Amino acid sequence: MSGNLKFNLIFRVPEADICIKNSDVDFVYYKSSEISANYANFILWNLDEISYRELFHKSFWVNVFSQYSDEPEIPVFSGYIDLKSVERKMYEFSPDYDDVPTPDMFTKFRLIDSKNIYEDLVVNKDYREPISSMQIIKDCTDLIGVDNVVITADIPNKTYNKFKALGHPHKVIYEICKSLKVPVSITDNVVYIGNPDENLADGTIQNFNYTNSLEPQYQGNNEALIITDFCPQVNPNNFVKCEFEKMQGLFPVKSIYSVGNTYRTLCTSKIRIGV
Numbered sequence: 001m002s003g004n005l006k007f008n009l010i011f012r013v014p015e016a017d018i019c020i021k022n023s024d025v026d027f028v029y030y031k032s033s034e035i036s037a038n039y040a041n042f043i044l045w046n047l048d049e050i051s052y053r054e055l056f057h058k059s060f061w062v063n064v065f066s067q068y069s070d071e072p073e074i075p076v077f078s079g080y081i082d083l084k085s086v087e088r089k090m091y092e093f094s095p096d097y098d099d100v101p102t103p104d105m106f107t108k109f110r111l112i113d114s115k116n117i118y119e120d121l122v123v124n125k126d127y128r129e130p131i132s133s134m135q136i137i138k139d140c141t142d143l144i145g146v147d148n149v150v151i152t153a154d155i156p157n158k159t160y161n162k163f164k165a166l167g168h169p170h171k172v173i174y175e176i177c178k179s180l181k182v183p184v185s186i187t188d189n190v191v192y193i194g195n196p197d198e199n200l201a202d203g204t205i206q207n208f209n210y211t212n213s214l215e216p217q218y219q220g221n222n223e224a225l226i227i228t229d230f231c232p233q234v235n236p237n238n239f240v241k242c243e244f245e246k247m248q249g250l251f252p253v254k255s256i257y258s259v260g261n262t263y264r265t266l267c268t269s270k271i272r273i274g275v
Helices: 049-055 115-119 132-144 169-179
Strands: 007-013 018-020 027-032 039-045 061-068 076-088 105-112 124-129 150-153 163-167 185-186 188-192 206-208 223-231 239-244 247-261 269-275
Touching: 018 049, 027 076, 039 076, 061 223, 076 115, 124 132, 132 163, 132 169, 132 188, 163 169, 169 185, 169 188, 223 247, 239 269
Parallel strands: 150 188, 206 239
Antiparallel strands: 007 018, 007 061, 027 039, 027 247, 039 105, 061 076, 076 105, 124 163, 185 188, 223 269, 239 247, 247 269
């Protein structure tokens, strides 16, 4: 990460026309192709009282972007505010702190990606006659909203003599696709079913090599971990390109764990890939 570029996180709330930028921010977020929801934890330092009241009186959908100096903004994370997670207090300095401390107020909160999909939607449908897996998936996606579901590749079909779809529709989709060995991921309020065509990655694919990353660490027989600079443009269900001595080619992304802050720009991403 270049030390001469000012790093900023920008919080935008379209529903309330709120924009918060140029603040000191600590962050950590986790995105994966697992069934659990993606989340991001933030600490906003010295957020003014008016902005605090505007932002945290409702579980708003928040879009977070990163920006270096005047370069284009890059989407980092989108999610609903978890109001139960909000905490606001003065920072307490250690008694042996030598200098006269400047009072600092911090505001902690968590964003949960696709919180409405994970918590609000329920399906209860009993298929008593033979039914295809694609029809069950379609019935579940109708509940989620067709604009919030992307089937990125042809997936195999399976016929059930009978089937009970009960619970959250994304879990029903996940269980069916798991039996078909088809990946499912939920990012930015969109359910992605299937691996995208590797050719779709051309032109926008992220390259990892010895100039920007450490040597990949193998995690068992079918996964590896790439540790690199903060890399918000990578999401689950993407492909990345590796150009290392012992690992070369395109690999699917399983998860991303990123941590850092805006005031020291010490930011890293750990990207787990399938190999």
